[in-house]
Amino acid sequence: MYKxxxxxxxxxxxxxxxxxxxxxxxxxxxxAKETVEKKAFIRVFDGKMWYYASTSDINSIQQSLDxxxxxxxxxxxxxxxxxxxxxxxxxxxxxxxxxxxxRNIPLNDKLQLILDTSKRMVxxxxxxxxxxxxxxxxxxxxxxxKGADITYDFxxxxxxxxxxxxxxxxTLQEQLSKCETEFGKLGYSENELTEFVNRCENYIQxxxxxxxxxxxxxxAPIATGVFAHESFGHKSEADFMLGDETMAREWTIxxxxxxxxxxxxxxxxxxxxxxxxxxxxxxKATDTYLIKNGVLSGRLHSAATAAxxxxxxxxxxxxxxxxxxxxxxxxxxxxxxxxxxxxxxLKDIKHGYYIHSIKHGSGMSTFTIAPSIAYEIVDGKIxxxxxxxxxxxxxxxxLGLIDGVGNDRKLLSFVTGGCGKMxxxxxxxxxxxxxxxxxxxxxx
Amino acid sequence: MKTEKIINKTTSKCINVVAxxxxxxxxxxxxxxxxxxxxxxxxxxxxxxxxxxxxxxETAAKTKLAQGIAYPETHEEAKTISIDTTKQIFGEKxxxxxxxxxxxxxxxxxxxxxxxxxxxxxxxxxVYENSDGAALSYKGNQFMLSLAIKYKGSANIMDEFYGCEDxxxxxxxxxxxxxxxxxxxxxxxxxxxxxxxxxxxxxxxxQYAIQHFIADLYFNKSSILDGKLxxxxxxxxxxxxxxxxxxxxxxxxxxxxEGVVNREYVNSVIKNGVLQTLVTTxxxxxxxxTANLGSASASYNGVPQAGMGGFDVTSTAENLAQLxxxxxxxxxxxxxxxxxxxxDISMPSIVSYLFEDGKLLGKLPEFTIxxxxxxxLGKDFIGVCEHGxxxxxxxxxxxxxxxxxxxx
Numbered sequence: 001m002y003k004x005x006x007x008x009x010x011x012x013x014x015x016x017x018x019x020x021x022x023x024x025x026x027x028x029x030x031x032a033k034e035t036v037e038k039k040a041f042i043r044v045f046d047g048k049m050w051y052y053a054s055t056s057d058i059n060s061i062q063q064s065l066d067x068x069x070x071x072x073x074x075x076x077x078x079x080x081x082x083x084x085x086x087x088x089x090x091x092x093x094x095x096x097x098x099x100x101x102x103r104n105i106p107l108n109d110k111l112q113l114i115l116d117t118s119k120r121m122v123x124x125x126x127x128x129x130x131x132x133x134x135x136x137x138x139x140x141x142x143x144x145x146k147g148a149d150i151t152y153d154f155x156x157x158x159x160x161x162x163x164x165x166x167x168x169x170x171t172l173q174e175q176l177s178k179c180e181t182e183f184g185k186l187g188y189s190e191n192e193l194t195e196f197v198n199r200c201e202n203y204i205q206x207x208x209x210x211x212x213x214x215x216x217x218x219x220a221p222i223a224t225g226v227f228a229h230e231s232f233g234h235k236s237e238a239d240f241m242l243g244d245e246t247m248a249r250e251w252t253i254x255x256x257x258x259x260x261x262x263x264x265x266x267x268x269x270x271x272x273x274x275x276x277x278x279x280x281x282x283x284k285a286t287d288t289y290l291i292k293n294g295v296l297s298g299r300l301h302s303a304a305t306a307a308x309x310x311x312x313x314x315x316x317x318x319x320x321x322x323x324x325x326x327x328x329x330x331x332x333x334x335x336x337x338x339x340x341x342x343x344x345x346l347k348d349i350k351h352g353y354y355i356h357s358i359k360h361g362s363g364m365s366t367f368t369i370a371p372s373i374a375y376e377i378v379d380g381k382i383x384x385x386x387x388x389x390x391x392x393x394x395x396x397x398x399l400g401l402i403d404g405v406g407n408d409r410k411l412l413s414f415v416t417g418g419c420g421k422m423x424x425x426x427x428x429x430x431x432x433x434x435x436x437x438x439x440x441x442x443x444x
Numbered sequence: 445m446k447t448e449k450i451i452n453k454t455t456s457k458c459i460n461v462v463a464x465x466x467x468x469x470x471x472x473x474x475x476x477x478x479x480x481x482x483x484x485x486x487x488x489x490x491x492x493x494x495x496x497x498x499x500x501x502e503t504a505a506k507t508k509l510a511q512g513i514a515y516p517e518t519h520e521e522a523k524t525i526s527i528d529t530t531k532q533i534f535g536e537k538x539x540x541x542x543x544x545x546x547x548x549x550x551x552x553x554x555x556x557x558x559x560x561x562x563x564x565x566x567x568x569x570x571v572y573e574n575s576d577g578a579a580l581s582y583k584g585n586q587f588m589l590s591l592a593i594k595y596k597g598s599a600n601i602m603d604e605f606y607g608c609e610d611x612x613x614x615x616x617x618x619x620x621x622x623x624x625x626x627x628x629x630x631x632x633x634x635x636x637x638x639x640x641x642x643x644x645x646x647x648x649x650x651q652y653a654i655q656h657f658i659a660d661l662y663f664n665k666s667s668i669l670d671g672k673l674x675x676x677x678x679x680x681x682x683x684x685x686x687x688x689x690x691x692x693x694x695x696x697x698x699x700x701x702e703g704v705v706n707r708e709y710v711n712s713v714i715k716n717g718v719l720q721t722l723v724t725t726x727x728x729x730x731x732x733x734t735a736n737l738g739s740a741s742a743s744y745n746g747v748p749q750a751g752m753g754g755f756d757v758t759s760t761a762e763n764l765a766q767l768x769x770x771x772x773x774x775x776x777x778x779x780x781x782x783x784x785x786x787x788d789i790s791m792p793s794i795v796s797y798l799f800e801d802g803k804l805l806g807k808l809p810e811f812t813i814x815x816x817x818x819x820x821l822g823k824d825f826i827g828v829c830e831h832g833x834x835x836x837x838x839x840x841x842x843x844x845x846x847x848x849x850x851x852x
Binding site for chain 2: 035039049051052071127212235361366
């Protein structure tokens with residue numbers, strides 16, 4: 001397909017991306033666009049340095065490749081380089097979304113879906129509403145000088161109904177959203193819509209301030225997913241260990257780092273926003289246990305980090321699009337089920353908080369979650385809604401403070417937002433888990 | 445019918461830094477083309493990447509008028525302005541050698557730390573033309589340094605960050621800045637006793653509230669600022685502007701995505717503490733009969749929307765010494781904060797330093813900064829300045845009083 005030169009490693013990644021973005025604000029159409037972009041990212045490695053180029057001119061890929069060869073130096077032993085030796089030579093074609101391709105759904109059907117649904121979401125407290133439809137179908141192709149030849153497709157479609165509720169000058173911005181791989185699954189029942197509106201109305205009328213302090217906290221599956229992703233997922237990305245031998249010793253596989261009931265898993269095999277059957281270096285997806293029963297069990301790799309640390313590839317070299325090079329990123333990250341019901345988790349809490357939905361989270365040495373809707377827990381029961389700005393905790397302490405894991409795991413996909421790492425945002429990822437209980441977190 | 449044509453050409457040379465060494469060079473050349481047509485109160489947009497046929501795009505944009513997206517057709521004085529702020533930052537072949545030299549020096553002078561992430565040379569060429577005769581063109585470039593700093597042996601993904609941008613390069617100044625920061629990181633200090641302190645930070649508290657300034661939200665009673673337009677809401681020394689001045693901004697066109705050029709390139713959002721103008725597009729300004737801020741943004745194939753490009757807080761002092769007496773806290777790295785519906789802000793500080801007389805005395809244990817939006821930008825606001833700590837890059841320091849909680 002492409003003419004690769006001897007004495008260099010090179011690969012070409014092409015993404016043919018179709019995307020729809022529709023936005024209604026207060027019932028009026030603000031945006032309705034279909035975008036088709038075909039871009040390529042080209043890499044050349046001479047054993048000392050990488051050279052990258054991106055292009056939206058698909059006819060010039062060979063020219064871009066040849067230009068990059070001009071920067072690099074020929075290396076007759078390039079095939080023996082530890083990074084190059086790691087690369088898999090997969091030949092595969094996986095087309096999953098031929099029959100359900102969102103490219104074939106008329107734009108008007110997409111507009112009608114969210115217009116009809118948003119008309120059913122009525123509240124006297126709602127001062128502003130928007131309704132979004134977002135879909136994406138991508139066909140990825142990957143070719144390498146070692147002989148890899150991979151094609152697969154990816155699809156998500158989703159709706160997001162954002163409403164701002166106003167009561168006595170205070171506002172609550174909350175979103176009801178759904179991400180699927182088939183357009184036909186995007187509807188909501190009357191009960192689901194009513195429950196959402198009623199919950200928000202109750203919150204904006206009755207949410208009370210809290211007394212800041214350290215409390216037991218129960219996280220709903222969405223917050224559990226963010227916790228898994230932010231608190232430990234990012235720390236499992238092996239690129240932060242490069243050049244720091246101390247770190248590699250500190251993070252020895254087999255080290256006890258969390259409570260016995262904590263298991264965190266990472267894989268790109270599940271359909272949804274974290275579906276990555278082959279990463280952007282052509283590595284086939286694996287199923288990686290990051291923590292198993294509280295013990296450090298694995299980490300996430302690109303070929304460069306796997307070669308540097310002497311570990312196996314995991315299929316986690318990813319880029320947000322063909323403007324960027326692949327770096328170590330997550331796919332779908334989730335906490336595995338435990339044995340408790342939500343009632344079991346609640347019953348021992350005298351005074352704590354239940355986090356129902358969130359705005360965002362982050363994870364450096366301190367892990368943070370900014371709740372959207374949260375409730376007080378009093379004597380083992382969920383009580384009044386409360387206003388919490390941020391929950392914080394030390395990541396390493398928190399892994400050991402998880403003292404209850406539910407049996408109601410949810411795997412969640414998203415069409416809005418995504419994962420950010422340095423310049424690359426947003427990356428489509430999945431996350432989730434069951435309800436979990438943390439014995440103490442700082443609640444602000 | 446009115447037609448707009450926009451061409452945006454960006455180029456970037458980006459070095460990836462791994463373990464304090466140059467790992468790769470990435471070259472991005474992007475060309476985005478936009479045609480918007482306005483007719484009978486609606487808008488049609490067509491956008492294409494690469495070389496494009498504009499008459500074909502205009503035809504495509506006209507067909508999209510049928511979507512019925514409401515957007516007023518406006519006609520203003522047709523301005524013709526061309527500004528080129530491009531500076532020679534490096535010679536064509538100097539970028540990699542100079543950055544290798546910088547990284548070698550940073551690694552040698554700070555042996556306890558590893559440096560990673562990106563160093564970029566970016567340039568922008570933007571052209572806006574419309575059927576009324578407006579012809580605006582801008583060229584600019586910038587040097588961007590974005591270094592994640594990791595203390596060797598730390599279990600964190602990164603421990604510190606040094607980021608700056610300018611239209612020049614000065615290795616000595618950058619090295620002095622990073623050395624000052626790394627040295628301070630190594631001097632661990634005990635937690636401070638005070639619960640209320642003066643802090644030096646960035647504009648993060650303002651950023652939590654920024655959506656509340658958007659006209660669509662404000663005029664639909666969905667903003668915490670509801671009813672406050674024209675009123676003194678904040679400290680009388682606080683001035684927030686949209687500033688697209690080619691002299692003060694780097695690599696930002698002097699016009700917004702709708703071709704709006706503000707008088708002297710500046711428009712006020714908050715003037716002497718008074719909420720003066722909301723964040724608008726031409727559409728929302730007309731819809732709500734309010735002034736247009738001139739900060740619209742747009743994707744190459746999208747309808748213009750409210751944007752924040754060029755947002756800035758006007759300096760109230762020359763340097764930190766004029767704003768602060770005695771010891772204060774410099775917030776170097778905050779993460780994950782937010783604001784409640786009542787305006788209560790909570791902002792975890794990951795890395796902060798004790799600051800006195802223009803120097804970072806040492807690193808403090810972690811804590812969380814709290815305060816109400818209207819206090820931080822009101823009675824607790826002390827001032828803003830550009831100088832007093834780092835030597836390289838264009839920065840501003842935002843000084844205010846806040847409470848400390850969750851002390852480690």
